[in-house]
Amino acid sequence: MGRPKNCITVAEAKVLQKNWNDTRAVDIERAMGSKDVCAVTFNIDQLQQFIDYVKTESTKQKIDNPGIRVYFAAYNDKESNKATVFLNATESDDGNSANNYGIDPLNLGNDKWPPKAY
Numbered sequence: 001m002g003r004p005k006n007c008i009t010v011a012e013a014k015v016l017q018k019n020w021n022d023t024r025a026v027d028i029e030r031a032m033g034s035k036d037v038c039a040v041t042f043n044i045d046q047l048q049q050f051i052d053y054v055k056t057e058s059t060k061q062k063i064d065n066p067g068i069r070v071y072f073a074a075y076n077d078k079e080s081n082k083a084t085v086f087l088n089a090t091e092s093d094d095g096n097s098a099n100n101y102g103i104d105p106l107n108l109g110n111d112k113w114p115p116k117a118y
Helices: 010-032 044-060
Strands: 067-074 083-090
Antiparallel strands (some): 067 083
16 A cells, blocks of 8 residues: 555644644643643544444445544543543534444544653
């Protein structure tokens, strides 16, 4: 398998991460009074299982081209108040498509701690 067309270079990724750190992480840290996570890791098998689940359930719903949207989120309980992400199925691969609430989202990746820039 070759490189997917939407891949970016490591240098481009570093610029994007730096932009986020310079324009958002500072304000988040100031508001929270501490650093927050800046990355979430999902196991490859976990991601593949979720992709397969989305494809299977979407087919049952007669959705031909499902997408997966990444949402920024945050915990707010006695265990954590840190950021996270969850992956949510959509009704198409169009960026404006509706969420597919008939498929449960994926969460519980591993947050990098302490946070370190890419």
